[in-house]
Amino acid sequence: MGIRVLLGRESRNVPLLRRVETVAALSAEEREALLRVPMSVRDLPPRTDILCEGERPETCCVVLSGYAIRYKIGAEGDRHIIAFHVPGDIPDLQSLHLAVMDHTLASLTGMTAGLIAHRDLHDLNLRYPRLAGALWRLTLVDAAVFREWIVNLGHRDALSRTAHFLCEMHTRLASVGLGNGDAIELPISQTDLADALGVSAVHMNRTLQELRARKLIESNGRMIMARDWSALAALGEFDPAYLHITPHERADPA
Numbered sequence: 001m002g003i004r005v006l007l008g009r010e011s012r013n014v015p016l017l018r019r020v021e022t023v024a025a026l027s028a029e030e031r032e033a034l035l036r037v038p039m040s041v042r043d044l045p046p047r048t049d050i051l052c053e054g055e056r057p058e059t060c061c062v063v064l065s066g067y068a069i070r071y072k073i074g075a076e077g078d079r080h081i082i083a084f085h086v087p088g089d090i091p092d093l094q095s096l097h098l099a100v101m102d103h104t105l106a107s108l109t110g111m112t113a114g115l116i117a118h119r120d121l122h123d124l125n126l127r128y129p130r131l132a133g134a135l136w137r138l139t140l141v142d143a144a145v146f147r148e149w150i151v152n153l154g155h156r157d158a159l160s161r162t163a164h165f166l167c168e169m170h171t172r173l174a175s176v177g178l179g180n181g182d183a184i185e186l187p188i189s190q191t192d193l194a195d196a197l198g199v200s201a202v203h204m205n206r207t208l209q210e211l212r213a214r215k216l217i218e219s220n221g222r223m224i225m226a227r228d229w230s231a232l233a234a235l236g237e238f239d240p241a242y243l244h245i246t247p248h249e250r251a252d253p254a
Contacts, residue, residue: 015176016062016114019088022175022245023141024134033128037121039114044107051105057095059115063087066111067187071195072103081196083145084108084169084188088176093139096121109187137244144242153198156237158207161197164236166217168243170226175245183225 017034020026026034041064044050051057053072061068068085082103085091091105096118107113125132145168152161166186173184194204211217216232218225226232 015064015088016090018176019090020131020134020138023137024130024246026131026134030128030131033124034131037116037124039116042113042115044111044113046107046109046111048111049104049106050113051092051095051101053101053104055101056099057092057101057118059117060090060095060121061092061105062114062116063089063091064112064114067108068105068111068113069108069192070103070105079195081192082149083142084196086169086173086176087178090135090138093135093142108192141244144244148242158197158199158203159210160236161199162193162204162207162211162236163216163232164238165193165197166211166224166226167229167233167236167238167240171240171243171245175243180223182227182229183223185222186224187222 017026017031020034039062040059044066050061050068063085065087068089068091069081070083070085070091071079071081073079083091092101095101121135125135148168152164156164169186170179170182170184173179178184190204190208191201193208194201197204199207208217208219211232212219214231216226216228216235218227232238
């Protein structure tokens, strides 16, 4: 795994800024401060544990490219995916204040991870209270997504769960500029989806076939297109309010 350090203006392309600006409007000074946070960058192969349950991290991980997952292992060794993370997300931001990891964070695809030392984030929060508020808001959004996932798993059938999940991922990717009209890149296997949505891999396959048969989605390799967004959202009872994406005018970094 290669490790390199990004400092200052070299880091302007890091998706972290774009993710933070989905929940808060930042001043030019705050953007610059966020871009100048020192970051060690690691290139990870697919399905590599980044932080394991029980560890005590001293950094927070930013997904710069690729996809990450959070998961737990059940008593019988079965894996339960509890979250997917896209570029710009900080999956372990709670480790700033919760010392011990209570789940495992891993790359799902080939992934570039940015590691920011806790001490640098604490310093950033002290110097820029509005940035501290924005980062806190991201952790609250995480909690809102978990609540919605509880409803999705406990209330909806497999077809509706899958429709809801696809609408969520489309909305999250589009919010950070990674959507392509009605299509998104979703390099997630049927086994991964099954582990997240609480069904067997065979049932997951049948569910996706049913969505295609209803002409709600179309897939081509890693790309999934919503052919009828309104019908897909209605089937999944999807309301994006829980994602708390705040529209505002985003200015490019100076």
